[in-house]
Amino acid sequence: MKARVTVSLKPGVLDPQGRAIQHALEGLGFPDVAEVRVGKVIELDVADGTTEDQVADMARKLLANTVIENFKVELA
Amino acid sequence: MKTAVVVFPGSNCDRDLAVALELITGVKPAMLWHDDTELPAGLELIALPGGFSHGDYLRSGAIAARAPIMREVIEAAGKGTPVLGICNGFQVLTEAGLLPGALMRNAGLDFVCRDVALEVVTTETPFTKGYQPGETIRIPVAHHDGNFQADADTLDRLEQQGQVAFRYAEEVNGSARQIAGILNAKGNVLGMMPHPERVVEQAHGNTDGRKLFEGLLNVLA
Numbered sequence: 619m620k621a622r623v624t625v626s627l628k629p630g631v632l633d634p635q636g637r638a639i640q641h642a643l644e645g646l647g648f649p650d651v652a653e654v655r656v657g658k659v660i661e662l663d664v665a666d667g668t669t670e671d672q673v674a675d676m677a678r679k680l681l682a683n684t685v686i687e688n689f690k691v692e693l694a
Numbered sequence: 695m696k697t698a699v700v701v702f703p704g705s706n707c708d709r710d711l712a713v714a715l716e717l718i719t720g721v722k723p724a725m726l727w728h729d730d731t732e733l734p735a736g737l738e739l740i741a742l743p744g745g746f747s748h749g750d751y752l753r754s755g756a757i758a759a760r761a762p763i764m765r766e767v768i769e770a771a772g773k774g775t776p777v778l779g780i781c782n783g784f785q786v787l788t789e790a791g792l793l794p795g796a797l798m799r800n801a802g803l804d805f806v807c808r809d810v811a812l813e814v815v816t817t818e819t820p821f822t823k824g825y826q827p828g829e830t831i832r833i834p835v836a837h838h839d840g841n842f843q844a845d846a847d848t849l850d851r852l853e854q855q856g857q858v859a860f861r862y863a864e865e866v867n868g869s870a871r872q873i874a875g876i877l878n879a880k881g882n883v884l885g886m887m888p889h890p891e892r893v894v895e896q897a898h899g900n901t902d903g904r905k906l907f908e909g910l911l912n913v914l915a
Binding site for chain 2: 631632634635638679680681683685686
């Protein structure tokens with residue numbers, strides 16, 4: 619089965635990459651983008667029966683740095 | 695003084711650090727591999743070098759921080775052994791939870807590689823004993839992810855408890871409160887983005903990094 623962990627910067631944490639992308643979008647004729655935040659999606663192929671808690675544990679221990687990032691776990 | 699340098703796949707300042715340590719202590723440091731599961735007995739300093747451990751995959755320092763040797767480093771740090779993390783070594787220390795905060799992409803997005811002016815904020819640690827309080831020194835930086843960030847409470851605590859070791863005396867990478875190097879609460883773990891090991895002999899054009907290692911040697915030897 620697949621698990622998907624979405625890692626995003628916490629609100630308020632400065633995202634210089636997001637800001638650069640926003641400026642580039644502006645240059646491409648998309649002036650109405652107020653903010654861009656860059657995160658990551660990590661897809662895991664895990665054993666059947668793996669629980670959301672187990673994947674969340676992986677996220678807390680490695681996949682996300684909870685000092686600056688939030689994460690969301692989805693099982694499919 | 696018995697020292698060790700921890701080498702991760704992708705470290706690239708390990709040799710420079712070893713050369714500096716040998717120059718100043720007179721003893722070759724033990725070179726430890728990330729997979730090692732024990733530390734030599736009687737270490738007086740564990741140093742984590744700069745570089746791009748594991749290709750900076752996931753986050754700078756994230757994978758190295760979970761290496762087998764780091765369990766031993768964390769235990770030794772808990773017992774008071776001095777631990778110095780430079781550049782990627784600093785990133786590893788924050789990822790390992792030995793130091794607070796995180797090192798994010800430089801605010802200007804550029805890789806910054808140049809000499810920078812630093813203020814020595816505290817000399818009340820074995821790492822900075824060799825300097826004068828408030829002294830300005832010049833040490834090179836070379837990093838892409840040196841933008842130190844932590845929540846306001848953590849930053850206040852670092853400042854109030856004398857855990858800020860070095861501050862940039864100029865704008866470098868967007869770090870909160872211009873922080874260039876921090877200590878843990880006990881003062882035996884220092885992480886810093888600038889590279890003191892690159893300025894230890896006259897041939898380097900500057901010897902401002904030397905006092906860091908000499909100060910340690912005087913305190914520990």
